[in-house]
Amino acid sequence: MDEQKKLDQEALNRALSGLEGDPFLARRVIAQSKGETNVSIHRKYTRGLILALILTLAMLGTAYAAFSSQVAEFFGRHWGHNYEEWLQNGKIAQVGESWSIGGIDLTLDEVVYKDRGIYAVGTAKAENSRDVLLPVDMADGLMVEPDFCAEQPETKEIFRLADSQGGSMLNLDVTLSRIGVDGGEMLTPGCSGYYNVRNDDGTLTFSFEAEDGFALEDGVRYVLEMKITVEEMDKEGKVNQDNIQRGVWTVACEPKQLSQPSPSTDSAQIVSVPDGDWEVVVPEEYRENGSLPVYKAYAADFTKNTDPAWFNQSGVAQRDGSVITFQDHAQLYVDPEVLHYMEYTGELFDYSTAERKENPSVEPMLLPKQAMSQLIASIASWAQHGFQGFDGTYSLEKTELSGVTLLSAQAKAEELMTRLGIREGYECSSALDMSLERIRTLGKAYNDAIHSGLLFTNAPEYDYDSATAEDEGYLLKYDLLGVSDANQGRFHATVFVSARGIVYASIRNDFIRGEELFTPDHLITPQDAVQRLAEEISRSRSGEKAERILKAALSYAPVRADNKADGMIFAPMWQITYQDAEAIKQNYLCRAEFNAINGELIDAMFR
Numbered sequence: 001m002d003e004q005k006k007l008d009q010e011a012l013n014r015a016l017s018g019l020e021g022d023p024f025l026a027r028r029v030i031a032q033s034k035g036e037t038n039v040s041i042h043r044k045y046t047r048g049l050i051l052a053l054i055l056t057l058a059m060l061g062t063a064y065a066a067f068s069s070q071v072a073e074f075f076g077r078h079w080g081h082n083y084e085e086w087l088q089n090g091k092i093a094q095v096g097e098s099w100s101i102g103g104i105d106l107t108l109d110e111v112v113y114k115d116r117g118i119y120a121v122g123t124a125k126a127e128n129s130r131d132v133l134l135p136v137d138m139a140d141g142l143m144v145e146p147d148f149c150a151e152q153p154e155t156k157e158i159f160r161l162a163d164s165q166g167g168s169m170l171n172l173d174v175t176l177s178r179i180g181v182d183g184g185e186m187l188t189p190g191c192s193g194y195y196n197v198r199n200d201d202g203t204l205t206f207s208f209e210a211e212d213g214f215a216l217e218d219g220v221r222y223v224l225e226m227k228i229t230v231e232e233m234d235k236e237g238k239v240n241q242d243n244i245q246r247g248v249w250t251v252a253c254e255p256k257q258l259s260q261p262s263p264s265t266d267s268a269q270i271v272s273v274p275d276g277d278w279e280v281v282v283p284e285e286y287r288e289n290g291s292l293p294v295y296k297a298y299a300a301d302f303t304k305n306t307d308p309a310w311f312n313q314s315g316v317a318q319r320d321g322s323v324i325t326f327q328d329h330a331q332l333y334v335d336p337e338v339l340h341y342m343e344y345t346g347e348l349f350d351y352s353t354a355e356r357k358e359n360p361s362v363e364p365m366l367l368p369k370q371a372m373s374q375l376i377a378s379i380a381s382w383a384q385h386g387f388q389g390f391d392g393t394y395s396l397e398k399t400e401l402s403g404v405t406l407l408s409a410q411a412k413a414e415e416l417m418t419r420l421g422i423r424e425g426y427e428c429s430s431a432l433d434m435s436l437e438r439i440r441t442l443g444k445a446y447n448d449a450i451h452s453g454l455l456f457t458n459a460p461e462y463d464y465d466s467a468t469a470e471d472e473g474y475l476l477k478y479d480l481l482g483v484s485d486a487n488q489g490r491f492h493a494t495v496f497v498s499a500r501g502i503v504y505a506s507i508r509n510d511f512i513r514g515e516e517l518f519t520p521d522h523l524i525t526p527q528d529a530v531q532r533l534a535e536e537i538s539r540s541r542s543g544e545k546a547e548r549i550l551k552a553a554l555s556y557a558p559v560r561a562d563n564k565a566d567g568m569i570f571a572p573m574w575q576i577t578y579q580d581a582e583a584i585k586q587n588y589l590c591r592a593e594f595n596a597i598n599g600e601l602i603d604a605m606f607r
Contacts, residue, residue: 102230403499
């Protein structure tokens, strides 16, 4: 499944190329494909949707004569035999609790806990025998590519069945929204997914999974909060907006070890670490004391203390849920843990223009056109980290630009972070100057990549030569202790500052650092953390091996307190950057994170 996740991510990157710098735009594309008007930015992409987006929808013909009550069997059948073997050694809870919503009866059959991951399967049955439940691949296919999907044999059979029975076609989503452990806080997992398939008897076998070192730890009692959505659909993939049913279903369970773990995968092993030198990055306080303090962590909520005037003084034109639109067309999105500010021109473009050339029946999808400031922030981010079509990566060269200096830009960014209550613990991890020359050079490279086919986007082509000296600025990224991409990127502040001030911001912060609690006598060494990586990856379900260690960086991660009912703490954490064989071959980086106090694995790419 790890390999499938990599392929899915690559597919999604290609399918949504051009949207990465604009979560509003990506959110609208998915929302409008579903006929929705107000969709949370946290919505997860299912594997079925990713496949549909790149026109490789694969309708599953596999049928289940009867539900087996085995999480391992279901996940193994769909995501690989090694997944099945790995899950068989987990803690298992036979649940059997039922709930009803929108004409569907649901039963959560089985839950498995394994290495900070929750995996579950259940059964869904229509209350009205005339209604037909749609598998997720088919439902997503109808919403994204209705003509293509409607021609598939499986879809035709579902249409025929619905017509003959005179019932409705219902789409069901079951997602794991929050998790509690041993009386601790209910937390949202950072990495989750869901999937379902249709059985021969017309029921659905639904599944969900979550893997997250924040929300999930080894415990006795788990409380699972599931968000349930039932939609009535027609053959054109349209959702009946007047008949969408949403609810929250909460189930408690106590998974237990029912079998002896396999020694080949779960016993502690002494594994040698790769040879070679690697970088160690630590704060000065650690160099002096050999340890770092532990802090109380409080849930963040940007909705309580964000003033729109911090970003834009043109005045608020409209408020629509989490989205604030200004008089000059800029938009501010504010959620408890997420904040985005972006500028638009006030013009609209048709996102479906290219598709309609092949299929004139496709309806226009009018979306706001991005302003130059947002475009510059996007290409700056890509250039900083490397992107296909760009000549290598770019780094800071100039500390003074038209109307703004690096120091003044950092002061603006840090003033905003202070106002939001998240300045403590953050350090600037990267900065890139975007001079007029660099804007035009990178803009041309981006357009050339589209023309050559290296990149695909439905967004219109932009003339970067129209940029002026006023558009020059700095792209700044702040992370906990300056360690990039830690905590699944859930703690970062990225801003673009020009002579006009902050013209782009993308901030994610799940917890705010509170009072200092204590300082451990010592932390595990970076060598200890690398050794733990070698051991953990060797017994993971992927069976990979860390071939090359690149860096060990000391940062912070929110984890549950020893007594989980005491809430969350910020604990020192080692982030290990490494490469396995596939990463070396494909030239990408892998990361794993370990609690620097007790050495426990918090999260890793191989999980």
